[in-house]
Amino acid sequence: LFPCSPVYPTLAVDIRVLDFVRRLFLRIAPNYTAWCSAATDFLASQGYHLPGDDPLRRRFANALQWFMSLSDMATARIDTTLQRVRVENIPEAYATALRLNPKSHCQGQSPRAEDGLSDEDDEQPRAARRSTRGVTIEDVVDEEVEEMETRKPDARRSTRGVTIEDVVDEEVEETETRKRARTDSDSSDEWDPSEEQVPLSRPSEYLRSRCPLCFGGKKCESIIVAADACFTQKHSAQKCGRDPPRTHPNTYFIPEEEVNAWKHYADCIRSRKQNQPPPPKRTKPDHTHDDEQDHCEEGLRVPKSVLDGCLASFTAADEARIKGSTRFFDVTANMTLLCRHDRPLFTVNMNTPGEGQHYVLALLAKLFENLPHDTIVRFLYDIGCQLHRSCVKWGFLKPYMSRMTFAVSIFHAFGHQWPCQMIYHPRKCIGCGLSDGEGCERLWHSLSHLIAYGRVAGYYVRMYNLDSPAHFNNEEGLSKLGVWLRRKVIACESKLNEAEEVLRKCGFPEDVLQREWDAQIKAQTKPLPRQHKNRGKSAVEEALRLRKSRDAALDYVKDLRKRIMDTSSAPWETATAELELETALQVLRKAEGKVKRKEDSLGVTAKQQLRHLIKSPFLTKKMNARALKTRIRERLRSRKFELDRLERSYRKQRSEQRINEHTQDSVKRRDPGIAELTRKYNRLCDDMDTIIRQNKAPRNAIAPVKIEMEGLFDLDVDDDIWLDIGLGYDDDDEGDGSAPPLWLSNDDVRAGIRAMLDRDRCLEERKRLLDERSAMQEWFSEEWKVVTMAMQDSRFF
Known part of the structure; x- marks a missing residue:
């Protein structure tokens, strides 16, 4: 049985029932009221009448919340133990610490389940609840946590090897030192958040745990990621403010402080470069700008006029779309970075009416922090051309631009000009394979049942309940990655055969087709005349x-x-x-x-x-x-x-x-x-x-x-x-x-060019699928080895 409070509990629930409800709420929106009302009605039909109008909801919700927290803490504890084994036996895993915080659920004041419920469910006065509920978990000191925090680090290191807690604590301490140094200095606007990166020999354990196919291998030459925002995942601003902090031990969310640091940095860079005296006023129309020669900006392959057209197209579309209001919502949307297997990597809460670029920059910077210095990142985004333009113009992500390529999501390429599509479309870009960049749409659709609940739940409760189903979906999809690879291999081979058949029928050699394609790009992407x-x-x-x-x-x-x-x-x-x-x-x-x-x-x-x-x-x-x-x-x-x-x-x-x-x-x-x-x-x-x-x-x-x-x-x-x-x-x-x-x-030449590009993308996809299969095998072999060694060594239990 699991109590609703640690001391003098007035209700105890079977752990199997709590586990069943936890698994149920991973598949549907959490609804404590409906579950407890059904349980009360069922008990009454069996002759067990509970006193009160709502006798179960508060106590059952409290028990379920802490049962979920302890379950996630147990999982984090197991992962931490396995990481200790990995660090001691695999040298390259030392600098790729798994960023877990088993105590992160109870930072500051310990929350209660009712903190995440809506105000309409609050029927009893708070004073009455305090007099009737007995002692809850926030009234008791966690002696084990206190003992662990008072224990000296040297004593811990003397009894065992380097642990994951040591690595994480040192990194946190180093980060805090850098933050204090930046705060003390007057040049905070000069600080680039992308400059702080620890050299890694392989992807971090955080990324390896997110997607074994992308990051599980011994080598990680290149990856494909995509990002998008969902403006239906909002959170309503509450008069009483935020609930007490309660974070998932293995959360996807990037801390709010890091996102704000990127916003401050981007605003400072733009304001400093735009802080120039305005041009003098003219009484007559000025056609100087009209006569300006169109050109390709430095570092870009698309003319300025084309990029301006893409910006105008998406600006008009955004103005017609209803987005979040900062007056009624303190979280207007969520933006997530995913790999090409639709597995989320990082998430940020957005608190602006529009889709600011600093959110994408924060996600990409966080990704590069967890990657080796030689990994190439191919990034697919709805307006990837505009983000590329901003990075070149303002110097964003400057340390990473040499190993980063941009592309547009395939289902949103229609909003771009044709010359832009020739350069940024995934089917025209070298290295993108058959990836479409629309995994975010599938992710947000799988979490759509949490939209209504997330708007009225507490701020941190909402984040916790977005983390939990995301982890659940990852665990469900982990066993299906082999099926995913098989399906993609079959589709790739079928598309490859079709492309090669068209190439044979077009009647032109590949060198001619490649030369004509290069000529077409040169002709259709050249700047406009004056x-x-x-x-x-x-x-x-x-x-x-x-x-x-x-x-x-x-x-x-x-x-x-x-x-x-x-x-x-x-x-x-x-x-x-x-x-x-x-x-x-x-x-x-x-x-x-x-x-x-x-x-x-x-x-x-x-x-x-x-x-x-x-x-x-x-x-x-x-x-x-x-x-x-x-x-x-x-x-x-x-x-x-x-x-x-x-x-x-x-x-x-x-x-x-x-x-x-x-x-x-x-x-x-x-x-x-x-x-x-x-x-x-x-x-x-x-x-x-x-x-x-x-x-x-x-x-x-x-x-x-x-x-x-x-x-x-x-x-x-x-x-x-x-x-x-x-x-x-x-x-x-x-x-x-x-x-x-x-x-x-020549129609045959145009058909041959399309087939040649499709063939090239299929060959890239075939190679990537083979690399992902090898990465999955290497990851599974290492995991099996680590688990076996942990079970044989009693020091880790």
């Missing part, structure tokens, strides 16, 4: 639109005059036409004035282009197709962002479900409009193809590729919606006699 050049082209297009508007006004005037001169018209029709004719003539005169002013403002080159466009129906249709395709892409992106919000909505309350249904219906109602725009674009492509066959188009003109209606809304990376073949501004200068490149004009 803005005044594009502005001239836009002016020409504007002149054409004004001409069309003038022609429409002229046709309307002609129609009115025809109705006036028609003798068969009724008198009222003639009178109405005469009244409308004066207004129509004014509109026509204004349109002609606009056309004249616009054409007079054009330069010599622009006037030649205008005359060329007026005489060339092909170029006119090309201009219209380019504008139409841009519009289709924008509407498809907006649709995808709206559906993305529904996919991230895990709560299924009736009110929110109605909002989601209404949003989904609104999105579907706009689908026919997008489809009609696509059909118009395809008709323009047919017209342009007809003009080319009739030899009425410029020399070497290329017809744009039609958009397939099937799979229109998928926005896959290799869809033709991204390629502006035959529609680019650079293609307007036709007639130079040069033939278009193969990657632009």
Whole structure:
């Protein structure tokens, strides 16, 4: 039996019942009220009536909470013992201490189970509870803990070898010394949190315990990790403040102090570099910035204009998404860093309305602290291009940038510009294999049952109840890693065979395909020409639109005059036409004035282009197709962002479900409009193809590729919606006699390039899967050896 309090308990519960409820609450949201009410009702049906309105809940919750804490402490104690054996027998494990704190659950004042319950459950006054509950665990001094803390470290070391407690205590003491040194100095803004790292020969035991496939081997050459935030995992701000600290002995959460240190550091760096005098005010419009040459910023392969477009796309999406309010929530979201096997590594609580970069920086810095100095990290993030840009611009994670690559999550690549996808898409990046970077979505879905409970529970109780199911899911998935490897090997081999078959059918050698792919990257990621050049082209297009508007006004005037001169018209029709004719003539005169002013403002080159466009129906249709395709892409992106919000909505309350249904219906109602725009674009492509066959188009003109209606809304990376073949501004200068490149004009080459990239990613995936299989075998062999040695040595028990 397990008591509800250490002294004079008024209730004792069978340990097997507590263990059953603990395992149940790992699979569903903890609900003490429902469980105790059902138990009370069941006992009453058996003839055992308990006095009081709610006789079990408080005491049962107290017993269950401390039973869970002691169970986790026992697990941490076993891990600490095994680590002591590992440190004594495996030299490289000494500097990779397992960061456990068996006493971390009772820091400061010891919490009670009722601290994590909502205020609605608090029916009795606190004074009455103190008079009726007897002595709880916080009223008793833990003699064993006191004895361990008063024992001298030298005496401990004299009786045994170096223990895990010694390693952890020394690291904590060293960290505290550095913190005091930074506090005493006046240059705290110069401190870089990423500079403090202890050299490791292999990944830390913390990481090895998180994922044996990534970190369990003797060598860890490269890993793939991903991060994302979940804005449904909130915590409501409580009037009484936070509950007493209660931390899981093996928690995933990074301490709040470290996150705040990164926020302070990032703010200081940005404010120092941006603290420059503002430019002088100008009374006239300044076009200096418009004429600025587009360029690739130092250390980046994507032009500045493309990165600005990606930032604008995701900024618009974030503004449309409802996020947490700091007025009602003290935790607005959780951000987690996972390996490619969907196993969480570190988590942080977010307390800002948006997704600040300092949270990601804190997660990555914590990861590098637990890795050897030669491990390569490939990081997948929704806006990985923007994070890479910030790290290069502001110097974040500077000690680690030489062994770090960035990519975007595969399901959110649609929000990025096509040149950005060519560099940062996982299927285009070297080393990413077949990883998608969307493990966070699967993790948050598995913890979605804790959303409602986490909002009303205590601050530390919520964190504890997020740690527990995360550990449970890791333990459940540990026995399935072999099945995971087998499934991935089968999928990889199937995709590899398909890619090699396409390569054989394309009819071009691989060196040609690689050369064409390099040429495509160079052509489509080169910086834009000076803005005044594009502005001239836009002016020409504007002149054409004004001409069309003038022609429409002229046709309307002609129609009115025809109705006036028609003798068969009724008198009222003639009178109405005469009244409308004066207004129509004014509109026509204004349109002609606009056309004249616009054409007079054009330069010599622009006037030649205008005359060329007026005489060339092909170029006119090309201009219209380019504008139409841009519009289709924008509407498809907006649709995808709206559906993305529904996919991230895990709560299924009736009110929110109605909002989601209404949003989904609104999105579907706009689908026919997008489809009609696509059909118009395809008709323009047919017209342009007809003009080319009739030899009425410029020399070497290329017809744009039609958009397939099937799979229109998928926005896959290799869809033709991204390629502006035959529609680019650079293609307007036709007639130079040069033939278009193969990657632009040959369908077989484009298919071969896609197959070559898929083949390369499959080969990378195959090698990584073999390395992970070896790592799992080496990890299991070491664990078996450590457990066997611990069982044979009585010093460790």
